[in-house]
Amino acid sequence: MADVVIIGGGPGGYEAALVGKQLGGQVTLIERRGLGGSAVLTDVVPSKTLIATAEVMTQIGRADELGLRPDRDRAVGETVADTVEVDLALVNERVVQLAVQQSADIEARLTAEGIRIIHGTGRLDGTEAVIATHADGTRERLAADITLVATGARPRELPDARPDGDRILNWTQMYNLTELPRRLIVVGSGVTGAEFASAYNALGVDVVLVSSRDQVLPSEDDDAGRVLQAVFEESGMTIMSRARAVAAAAVGSGVVVTLEDGRTVEGSHVLMAVGAVPNTEGLGLAEAGVATLPSGHIEVDKVSRTSARGVYAAGDCTGVFNLASVAAMQGRIAMWHSLGDAVEPLDLKTVSANVFTAPEIATVGATQGEVDAGLVRAREVVLQLDSNARAKMQGLKDGFVKVFCLPTTGIVIGGVIVAPHASELVHVLSLAVRAKITVDQLAQAFTVYPSLSGSVAEASRRLHGTAGDEQLVY
Numbered sequence: 001m002a003d004v005v006i007i008g009g010g011p012g013g014y015e016a017a018l019v020g021k022q023l024g025g026q027v028t029l030i031e032r033r034g035l036g037g038s039a040v041l042t043d044v045v046p047s048k049t050l051i052a053t054a055e056v057m058t059q060i061g062r063a064d065e066l067g068l069r070p071d072r073d074r075a076v077g078e079t080v081a082d083t084v085e086v087d088l089a090l091v092n093e094r095v096v097q098l099a100v101q102q103s104a105d106i107e108a109r110l111t112a113e114g115i116r117i118i119h120g121t122g123r124l125d126g127t128e129a130v131i132a133t134h135a136d137g138t139r140e141r142l143a144a145d146i147t148l149v150a151t152g153a154r155p156r157e158l159p160d161a162r163p164d165g166d167r168i169l170n171w172t173q174m175y176n177l178t179e180l181p182r183r184l185i186v187v188g189s190g191v192t193g194a195e196f197a198s199a200y201n202a203l204g205v206d207v208v209l210v211s212s213r214d215q216v217l218p219s220e221d222d223d224a225g226r227v228l229q230a231v232f233e234e235s236g237m238t239i240m241s242r243a244r245a246v247a248a249a250a251v252g253s254g255v256v257v258t259l260e261d262g263r264t265v266e267g268s269h270v271l272m273a274v275g276a277v278p279n280t281e282g283l284g285l286a287e288a289g290v291a292t293l294p295s296g297h298i299e300v301d302k303v304s305r306t307s308a309r310g311v312y313a314a315g316d317c318t319g320v321f322n323l324a325s326v327a328a329m330q331g332r333i334a335m336w337h338s339l340g341d342a343v344e345p346l347d348l349k350t351v352s353a354n355v356f357t358a359p360e361i362a363t364v365g366a367t368q369g370e371v372d373a374g375l376v377r378a379r380e381v382v383l384q385l386d387s388n389a390r391a392k393m394q395g396l397k398d399g400f401v402k403v404f405c406l407p408t409t410g411i412v413i414g415g416v417i418v419a420p421h422a423s424e425l426v427h428v429l430s431l432a433v434r435a436k437i438t439v440d441q442l443a444q445a446f447t448v449y450p451s452l453s454g455s456v457a458e459a460s461r462r463l464h465g466t467a468g469d470e471q472l473v474y
């Protein structure tokens with residue numbers, strides 16, 4: 001029986017532990033905070049739980065357009081939204097409870113499977129042992145035939161804008177808020193910044209988004225970023241483009257954020273969402289011969305091997321693609337590879353991802369950037385959502401479906417969906433990319449009428465028989 005030691009209990013670590021056990025390993029997992037890791041306790045689960053409440057508020061915001069009015073006798077406002085109050089203390093209590101419960105559920109599952117869990121901190125002792133420091137300070141040396149490092153990442157801090165947990169916050173501290181901020185400044189318009197800006201905007205907060213680039217979500221599809229920027233602006237959010245924050249200070253009962261060009265922005269709170277740094281310090285990596293990149297990330301290949309024999313790494317500490325789903329897959333691949341099961345190398349061309357804003361932005365496979373740069377040859381179609389019957393019924397105007405296929409065969413190689421619940425709609429494109437389905441096959445599968453998924457079939461239909469690398473826009 002191989003001794004498997006895993007450092008870190010996020011999706012990269014705990015999913016690997018389950019596979020390691022299934023394949024007959026003697027698995028020990030060391031986690032210093034809680035099972036599920038940052039994904040469950042501070043990142044994915046709490047942010048998406050908060051966004052679930054924000055989604056309801058977005059729907060309520062559309063209520064008047066769909067023919068609903070406040071009860072005239074009891075009305076306290078002009079619109080339905082005016083009659084609803086957000087109790088942030090209650091919202092965040094629910095968020096935190098759900099995250100803690102999810103963590104407990106994961107711990108119970110792992111324990112039931114016979115995985116040993118150590119609550120403490122781990123570090124490598126060469127390539128064949130790991131030192132665990134238990135929560136009570138005692139130390140234990142664990143023999144390891146296979147080690148997986150899955151220690152994740154944490155919020156990046158600017159030297160002059162250190163979070164104080166009160167007014168200057170990072171994303172892990174947002175759930176301490178018990179009252180809606182009077183004015184929330186969000187620094188950084190990457191995925192984290194955009195999601196929190198969108199959620200707090202929907203909850204009725206005055207939001208200022210400090211965005212260092214021309215457009216929000218610079219790393220996402222350009223057309224999608226444009227739609228989101230327009231939706232944000234239309235809903236009253238202030239977006240400061242090409243603005244880089246250099247400092248944030250608590251002043252009086254508020255905060256002042258200073259930009260690189262000397263301008264200042266005032267608010268009641270600021271969320272610093274300027275990226276993440278890997279947790280790779282103090283792990284004994286260099287001593288064990290594990291190579292890291294200048295960014296601090298651990299270098300891995302497509303089967304999660306590091307430069308040291310028997311040592312694997314998965315998830316945000318590798319920086320390959322900071323998603324819970326990718327971390328989990330890297331972790332499973334590490335176990336399949338090290339314990340001799342059938343294994344396919346990690347294929348980033350089939351990863352689907354979603355930005356949980358309103359509307360959501362879901363992507364899979366080839367990107368517009370790759371097509372425009374000539375790295376991928378593709379035909380593409382962009383079909384606006386406002387032509388879809390179901391969207392009209394639901395009062396949805398902003399969004400589109402974009403599909404990329406190979407010029408000659410019509411095989412689907414990627415797509416972008418901007419729509420409410422795009423995270424669910426994208427699965428059909430994800431399946432098409434993975435199974436190498438053609439646009440004609442996708443178009444021939446029945447979709448329900450009326451449905452938003454009808455637009456995916458319609459987009460595929462419009463790509464039938466077209467030639468060359470053209471882009472069709474409707």
Ligand SMILES: Cc1cc2nc3c(=O)[nH]c(=O)nc-3n(C[C@H](O)[C@H](O)[C@H](O)COP(=O)(O)OP(=O)(O)OC[C@H]3O[C@@H](n4cnc5c(N)ncnc54)[C@H](O)[C@@H]3O)c2cc1C
Nearest residue numbers: 008010011012032037038039121122152315316322323324
């Ligand atoms: C705000 C936010 C929202 C996100 N939303 C999504 C989303 O919707 N979907 C998605 O796919 N991804 C999302 N992500 C990304 C996702 O959170 C990460 O990709 C994921 O958490 C990576 O998992 P991991 O296992 O690598 O690390 P983590 O989840 O960070 O877990 C690593 C664990 O290792 C522990 N650890 C570190 N060092 C040690 C040590 N020496 N000893 C013991 N334990 C240690 C840490 O305490 C932590 O618990 C989001 C990220 C952020 C910031």
Ligand SMILES: NC(=O)c1ccc[n+]([C@@H]2O[C@H](COP(=O)([O-])OP(=O)(O)OC[C@H]3O[C@@H](n4cnc5c(N)ncnc54)[C@H](O)[C@@H]3O)[C@@H](O)[C@H]2O)c1
Nearest residue numbers: 188189190191192193212244245273274275276322354355
């Ligand atoms: N839905 C999801 O899957 C999801 C949600 C949130 C985060 N994540 C992942 O977590 C990771 C971290 O996300 P993130 O958005 O925090 O980081 P990020 O690196 O993607 O974005 C940070 C943004 O902040 C900007 N920035 C940096 N310094 C700045 C400054 N001084 N002033 C103004 N802007 C500045 C950067 O240009 C960048 O656009 C990402 O890899 C992301 O994919 C995923």
